[in-house]
Amino acid sequence: MTVPGTARFVVVGAGVHGLSVAVHLAEALGSGDDVVVLDKQRVGAGASGISGGIVRNFYRSPATNEIVSRSVEIFELDPALFGFRQVGYVAVVPEAQADELEVIAAQHVDVGYPSTLVRGEEAVTEHMRMLFPDWRAIGSTALLHEQRSGWADARTTVEALAGMARSAGVRIVEGAEVTGVGDGAVESSEGDIRCEAVVLAPGPWARELWAIAGLPASLVVAGQERRPFHYWQVREGEYEHAGAALDPRAPVVHLDADVPVSEHLPDHWGIYFRPGLGRGVAAGGLPLALPDDCELDPYGPSHPVLGATTAEFDDAITTALAWALGRFDGPRERWASSSGASQTCFTPDSYPIVGWLRDGVYGVLDSNHGFKMLALGKLAAVELLGGKAAELSAFRLDRFAQAALHPVSASPYPWT
Numbered sequence: 001m002t003v004p005g006t007a008r009f010v011v012v013g014a015g016v017h018g019l020s021v022a023v024h025l026a027e028a029l030g031s032g033d034d035v036v037v038l039d040k041q042r043v044g045a046g047a048s049g050i051s052g053g054i055v056r057n058f059y060r061s062p063a064t065n066e067i068v069s070r071s072v073e074i075f076e077l078d079p080a081l082f083g084f085r086q087v088g089y090v091a092v093v094p095e096a097q098a099d100e101l102e103v104i105a106a107q108h109v110d111v112g113y114p115s116t117l118v119r120g121e122e123a124v125t126e127h128m129r130m131l132f133p134d135w136r137a138i139g140s141t142a143l144l145h146e147q148r149s150g151w152a153d154a155r156t157t158v159e160a161l162a163g164m165a166r167s168a169g170v171r172i173v174e175g176a177e178v179t180g181v182g183d184g185a186v187e188s189s190e191g192d193i194r195c196e197a198v199v200l201a202p203g204p205w206a207r208e209l210w211a212i213a214g215l216p217a218s219l220v221v222a223g224q225e226r227r228p229f230h231y232w233q234v235r236e237g238e239y240e241h242a243g244a245a246l247d248p249r250a251p252v253v254h255l256d257a258d259v260p261v262s263e264h265l266p267d268h269w270g271i272y273f274r275p276g277l278g279r280g281v282a283a284g285g286l287p288l289a290l291p292d293d294c295e296l297d298p299y300g301p302s303h304p305v306l307g308a309t310t311a312e313f314d315d316a317i318t319t320a321l322a323w324a325l326g327r328f329d330g331p332r333e334r335w336a337s338s339s340g341a342s343q344t345c346f347t348p349d350s351y352p353i354v355g356w357l358r359d360g361v362y363g364v365l366d367s368n369h370g371f372k373m374l375a376l377g378k379l380a381a382v383e384l385l386g387g388k389a390a391e392l393s394a395f396r397l398d399r400f401a402q403a404a405l406h407p408v409s410a411s412p413y414p415w416t
């Protein structure tokens, strides 16, 4: 497909956020004829194509609870189309995080998101054994079970969004790299487009697009000068045990603990796991900080250094899995592992930036919560067409200067 000379809206990035904006713009306009999506590679080439797709509302940020709730409504419109398994999500935590779970449970009540809070080690074990009869983790004194959450097969979600966009008339141009974002125009490797507005949805490449759009090299964040984006390496894999598996209908589990289980786990650690697409367990965690100027290409597991995991990582994950579930007992050799790592981009408080960044330039700048925040694209479409979405007020760029940051969680994940 070629790049047209003009379009009302040009979206940069064909990941979940860019495609969600395009689908919802097309829906609101009655047609996607005036919407173009440009991707320097192809649909789902970035984080969206390799994501774990977990949809959870385990967030300390109330504004995020509202967005996740709305995102789940989108998945619920057609779970099969989006590859969404509404199997539930259980966060199991140690005492140091128990009060926080209570706060999150109250936030769920405020946004009408059903969840069950359980406190006390005995009651937690009993609840987990209802779900997994061989549950045997110790030291967990609270859990929060979200009934409407689950996980999506990432590629299916991305293909569904791209299909919806295309059938509404949106032009998705693959292999078109955006090199300039000027006043009322976008420059790309395949030609320039005059437009009313450009929407930046570049996922981990936010650092690059931010510079291309001429936005400031640093931000004042609660009185301190900081770079707008920082990076973590997230690590995930598919782990197949020779003698046991998870039921495909099992809920997603997020297990945080402060019990020493393996020399390769920190004092306060967290892993998450769910049934894989095959027989294995999809599991991940233990993120590592990357330099702010880390390489982004090649992206994800194709990067020779930043895309690789270690034997220690696989060992930590499988040891933690066996510590939690008796079915996975036995020597390390019983596991076949296939894991990889990816560069992931975060804003200063680890929540997305959404809104007008300057005249004619709107951002849906991810902070690694893409699938569970699919509704950002729907709300962004409202604003691109001249409306105001109150739900986005906590995600504006000016929150950093105003020191109105999202709350920080006590979990081992800085972005929860």
Ligand SMILES: Cc1cc2nc3c(=O)[nH]c(=O)nc-3n(C[C@H](O)[C@H](O)[C@H](O)COP(=O)(O)OP(=O)(O)OC[C@H]3O[C@@H](n4cnc5c(N)ncnc54)[C@H](O)[C@@H]3O)c2cc1C
Binding pocket: 012, 013, 014, 015, 016, 017, 018, 019, 038, 039, 040, 041, 042, 043, 044, 045, 046, 047, 048, 049, 050, 051, 052, 053, 054, 055, 176, 177, 178, 179, 201, 202, 203, 204, 205, 209, 234, 235, 236, 341, 342, 343, 344, 364, 365, 366, 367, 368, 369, 370, 371, 372, 373
């Ligand atoms: C391993 C891993 C596991 C994850 N697990 C989960 C999870 O369980 N649940 C969850 O909700 N989230 C998860 N995430 C996060 C989630 O995948 C991301 O938040 C989401 O995919 C970001 O979507 P996006 O559309 O912003 O960016 P992307 O999907 O990265 O899309 C950005 C696109 O922009 C294109 N692009 C970049 N620069 C240019 C340019 N100059 N010109 C044109 N196009 C350009 C890229 O080619 C890319 O296709 C995970 C991420 C990773 C990496």
